[in-house]
Amino acid sequence: MSAQDFFLLSVLLAVAGAVAALLLNRYGRVANIVTGVSGFVAALLGLVAGMSVLITGQGFKLMLDAGLPFARLVFNVDQLSAFMVVVICFLTLAVSLYSIKYLDEYLTKNPGVLGCLINLFIASMLLVVTVGNAFYFLIFWEVMTLASYFLVIYEQDKQSLRAGFLYFLVAHAGTALIMLAFLLLYQAAGSFDFDAFRVIKLAPAAASLVFVLAFVGFSAKAGAVPLHFWLPEAHSAAPSNVSSLLSGVMIKTAIYMIIRVCVEFLGAGPWWWGFVVLLIGVISTVLGPIYALTQHDIKRLLAFHSVEYVGIILMGVGAGMLGLALNNPVIGVIGLMAALYHLLNHAVFKGLLFLGAGSAIYRTHTRDMNHLGGLAKLMPWTALVFFIGAVAISAIPPLNGFVSKWFIYQSLFGLGVNGDFMDKVFVPLFAMLLALAGAGTAMCMVKAYGSTFSGLARGQHAREAKEVPTLMLIGKGILAVGTVLFGLGAPLIAPRIATAVSSALRLAPMSVTDGALQVFPGIPAQATLATPIIAVLFVLLLLVPIAIVVITGGAKAGVRVDATPWAAGYKYTPQTFIAPRSFGQPVQTLFQRLLPGKITSREHGHQYGPTPGKYFKRMEYNNQIEDVWERYLMTPVAKAVTWLSQKVQVLQGGNLRVYCLYIIITLVVLLIAIDILNL
Amino acid sequence: MEPNLLLIGLIQALFVLLTAPLYSGFSRVIRAKMHSRKGPPLTQNYLDILKLMKRQEVIPAPATWIFRVTPYIVMATALLIVMLLPLWTWQSPLGIVGDVILVVYLFGTIRFFVAMAGLDSGSGFAGIGVSREMALGMLVEPTIILVLFVVALHAGSTNLGAISTAIGSGRVPFITPAIWLGLAAFALVSYIELGKLPYDMAEAEQEVQEGALTEYSGRGLALMKWGQAIKQMAVVGLFLSVFFPFGNAASLELVPLLIGLVLFGVKMGLCYLVIGIIENSMARATLFSVPRITWASLGIALLSLIFYVVQA
Numbered sequence: 001m002s003a004q005d006f007f008l009l010s011v012l013l014a015v016a017g018a019v020a021a022l023l024l025n026r027y028g029r030v031a032n033i034v035t036g037v038s039g040f041v042a043a044l045l046g047l048v049a050g051m052s053v054l055i056t057g058q059g060f061k062l063m064l065d066a067g068l069p070f071a072r073l074v075f076n077v078d079q080l081s082a083f084m085v086v087v088i089c090f091l092t093l094a095v096s097l098y099s100i101k102y103l104d105e106y107l108t109k110n111p112g113v114l115g116c117l118i119n120l121f122i123a124s125m126l127l128v129v130t131v132g133n134a135f136y137f138l139i140f141w142e143v144m145t146l147a148s149y150f151l152v153i154y155e156q157d158k159q160s161l162r163a164g165f166l167y168f169l170v171a172h173a174g175t176a177l178i179m180l181a182f183l184l185l186y187q188a189a190g191s192f193d194f195d196a197f198r199v200i201k202l203a204p205a206a207a208s209l210v211f212v213l214a215f216v217g218f219s220a221k222a223g224a225v226p227l228h229f230w231l232p233e234a235h236s237a238a239p240s241n242v243s244s245l246l247s248g249v250m251i252k253t254a255i256y257m258i259i260r261v262c263v264e265f266l267g268a269g270p271w272w273w274g275f276v277v278l279l280i281g282v283i284s285t286v287l288g289p290i291y292a293l294t295q296h297d298i299k300r301l302l303a304f305h306s307v308e309y310v311g312i313i314l315m316g317v318g319a320g321m322l323g324l325a326l327n328n329p330v331i332g333v334i335g336l337m338a339a340l341y342h343l344l345n346h347a348v349f350k351g352l353l354f355l356g357a358g359s360a361i362y363r364t365h366t367r368d369m370n371h372l373g374g375l376a377k378l379m380p381w382t383a384l385v386f387f388i389g390a391v392a393i394s395a396i397p398p399l400n401g402f403v404s405k406w407f408i409y410q411s412l413f414g415l416g417v418n419g420d421f422m423d424k425v426f427v428p429l430f431a432m433l434l435a436l437a438g439a440g441t442a443m444c445m446v447k448a449y450g451s452t453f454s455g456l457a458r459g460q461h462a463r464e465a466k467e468v469p470t471l472m473l474i475g476k477g478i479l480a481v482g483t484v485l486f487g488l489g490a491p492l493i494a495p496r497i498a499t500a501v502s503s504a505l506r507l508a509p510m511s512v513t514d515g516a517l518q519v520f521p522g523i524p525a526q527a528t529l530a531t532p533i534i535a536v537l538f539v540l541l542l543l544v545p546i547a548i549v550v551i552t553g554g555a556k557a558g559v560r561v562d563a564t565p566w567a568a569g570y571k572y573t574p575q576t577f578i579a580p581r582s583f584g585q586p587v588q589t590l591f592q593r594l595l596p597g598k599i600t601s602r603e604h605g606h607q608y609g610p611t612p613g614k615y616f617k618r619m620e621y622n623n624q625i626e627d628v629w630e631r632y633l634m635t636p637v638a639k640a641v642t643w644l645s646q647k648v649q650v651l652q653g654g655n656l657r658v659y660c661l662y663i664i665i666t667l668v669v670l671l672i673a674i675d676i677l678n679l
Numbered sequence: 680m681e682p683n684l685l686l687i688g689l690i691q692a693l694f695v696l697l698t699a700p701l702y703s704g705f706s707r708v709i710r711a712k713m714h715s716r717k718g719p720p721l722t723q724n725y726l727d728i729l730k731l732m733k734r735q736e737v738i739p740a741p742a743t744w745i746f747r748v749t750p751y752i753v754m755a756t757a758l759l760i761v762m763l764l765p766l767w768t769w770q771s772p773l774g775i776v777g778d779v780i781l782v783v784y785l786f787g788t789i790r791f792f793v794a795m796a797g798l799d800s801g802s803g804f805a806g807i808g809v810s811r812e813m814a815l816g817m818l819v820e821p822t823i824i825l826v827l828f829v830v831a832l833h834a835g836s837t838n839l840g841a842i843s844t845a846i847g848s849g850r851v852p853f854i855t856p857a858i859w860l861g862l863a864a865f866a867l868v869s870y871i872e873l874g875k876l877p878y879d880m881a882e883a884e885q886e887v888q889e890g891a892l893t894e895y896s897g898r899g900l901a902l903m904k905w906g907q908a909i910k911q912m913a914v915v916g917l918f919l920s921v922f923f924p925f926g927n928a929a930s931l932e933l934v935p936l937l938i939g940l941v942l943f944g945v946k947m948g949l950c951y952l953v954i955g956i957i958e959n960s961m962a963r964a965t966l967f968s969v970p971r972i973t974w975a976s977l978g979i980a981l982l983s984l985i986f987y988v989v990q991a
Contacts, residue, residue, distance in 0.1 A: 436820065449795065526835075528838070544696065557736065557898060560737050563739075
């Protein structure tokens, strides 16, 4: 079987799984098993297809004659598409295993429908990244949006409906812009085929217009600031396995399309294209963790980090575009390679973290970290994999998050060395802001892990939690292993991605590794990184403290486990431990301007203590952060849309004769238009 | 990897491992002298560590494996940083393994694990200390990266050896505003990174019981203290290898290496002397006054960037 057979089978299996799950809806657990297993096998087949394209370097093209005269259904899987297929399938593999058990939560809520939507969602993502025709792309894009929309509102509570509404609004506003961009390209190329888009050369003004439309349209879907506000809502409202796919891969399909349209189709553009992408990336990168730090809903917290990581990926894309604008293919390839590598890594660890959060929610039924805590003792394996995810996302060397971030720094550094005046001024500042975001991420992950897994349980459910089923652990385990392998395996992975990028951009292949242990950003003299050696040295250096303990007789001193931590003589209670809200408080004070809010406290009337009314009063302490984006961007837009739709309602009176009149008016207008345009 | 360089890296790690308690003991001596006390002997920290090692370790009930392995991880990571720094050579002993960005993120690794272990202990004091420590990281790390980025741009490489060679050999002139301003900014932020008075709010003994270390005892505490001492030497070492590589060995021959080693010991001692004087002549700052100094250092770093851009 060839790569294309595997690919087609994979998509067909995902669709078949969707249909089967829907039909088996009434047999809840069976439907769940069908959902999970079909997703798993489809992902496995997709992985084989994608990997074989990446390894052989031979893409494939599938053409299906669908009966539309103006658009052919073409699938064009080059190395870039194959890379995206691999990313999607790797995460799907883990999520599908996890889902088999996780979906038991939804046994009373039509699990078959949920399973059907999940598999359709997976299939549509695979199609979106491989299709080679703009018309069909928009269809699959819409299928993906709708499937994910229904998944977001699946819980049907107030929060998820609101989140779904926002998501629907932003996604379709974005799609409208994308449509316009494609229409402009179609006008110039005379065909909807991506192949035709590749060869045309647009006038500078038209190219810039396409760039702006496509970039804004796709970055709305990617969740970059300022169009990010739907993301934390939607990703926290969806079921956790879906959140994992949404954050892990769906928003990445938009990044993939930004690279396709803005870099590949349009070619090297003027300087400001790259700079705009870089700037939007930097803003998202900085704001993401700062907002995340003030969250106490664990899934919202993670979702804000997706905003950050989309920003970092866009930074890589922007640096690459600037490099291409400078006619410097080394920086161009390194920037895009760093972006794609980061995209892969983020899919792995963010997927892992969402699945980990999902496991905690599975057992405790709360997302509020104020009611969690102490789970490390009760769910040790979940705690371990969540910890690994937290280490990876905090860019701790030698795990995967660090390696790709290092490449982002190096692409910026390359710009600083070779760029023109503006690059030299701004690039070090952007590197600085990337470091700020990195420190914020580490702080936030310490908070997320600490509030969920450390200390003692602060809620009834958290006290009674127990470890999740093995299948869910295996799903997370796959991703945890991925964080290590994709970090240590950098000398194997980085060159594959670099080749995919340079072949997509039709540039000469570039060396990023010495073939054994090191990677470097195109030029070894600029810097080198050898993650396998770091790992080996680290393990060897761990022997030093162990030897010290043995030599000085520390091993014989023994260990005593005490009852509770010291609490200055008071009784240790779960509340003695730092609360999620207070943990982020220094940051709230340090970044007051970005996080306007107010702290209120209130004394409660009833008092308790040994002598009533004498010693203790119950205090309530409330720390409310105002959402600036909601107030100044989201609410006005939502209000305008509501206002407009109310006005439009006048047209829909329900009177059949009026509707006939509309049809006639439309016909007349069209006839006149055709006459004027001489078509 | 060159075997000679690796050997130098190992010697560096061993040297810093063995002298870290000495230099932190030196700090204590300076403090005592400034208090007009007799003070402990220079070797007091070695004795403390040996004593702690023999004590039974007490672990709080909520703590898990993170709490127990962190002291080992902290020490190993600190030693790894030391091996990456060109302390008395111009070449970085592990230059092919990683660069200055790796070093900054390894410092972040230590911070991350200490923080995780602090929360893992379940102590309320540790929670406050950790929250402060991580917030300090957000203030300090950006300036560190900015300064190092600009210096690396001067040298045209982020490899620490290349930076050290460029400055030490005079290829990048040392007496320029860009370098001097970078030096000043880096000195300010790395002082905060040391966690000493007046910026020890995360470890404040009188306030939050040494923050993340609250629940440590016995060998855990000994390793943690020792690891922190190595980390402090690594911070100063990073400063020295980027901004004062003068006198370091240009080649890997015995005589220049020995001269470099001796000079390194002296430079380190001088730095500790200055640090000790600053530390003991100030009262603790409040957490929310730190941004003032980090903003100042960021401003200086920006000036350094501007001078670099104008020069280029």
